[in-house]
Amino acid sequence: MPKCDVCGNDYDKAFTVTTYDDSGTFDSFECAIHALAPTCAHCGCRIIGHGSEHAGVFYCCAHCAKEAGVIGIDDRA
Known part of the structure; x- marks a missing residue:
């Protein structure tokens, strides 16, 4: 299962956000906001x-x- 880069949660519905110079895997928009x-x-x-x-x-x-x-x-x- 994908693991959230911020909180470490293993979550089957995790998603990846890609920017022009970076990317990350997150289990929630809250974690994505915190990171990006x-x-x-x-x-x-x-x-x-x-x-x-x-x-x-x-x-x-x-x-x-x-x-x-x-x-x-x-x-x-």
């Missing part, structure tokens, strides 16, 4: 939505980007 999702530079949460990016730095939302000093990012236009 970027982290907000301000609050540290995992970014599972679109988030915001400025100068190569990722934020989970416009609020966190603003708190970090980024100007011109809004949640709504």
Whole structure:
């Protein structure tokens, strides 16, 4: 049986996620997010939505980007 790269669980319904430079086997989306999702530079949460990016730095939302000093990012236009 495939084994999850994050938690080590042997699971018959495990799946593989492939990115441009890496891949991993996971037993749940939770483990895949833990391993692959970027982290907000301000609050540290995992970014599972679109988030915001400025100068190569990722934020989970416009609020966190603003708190970090980024100007011109809004949640709504």
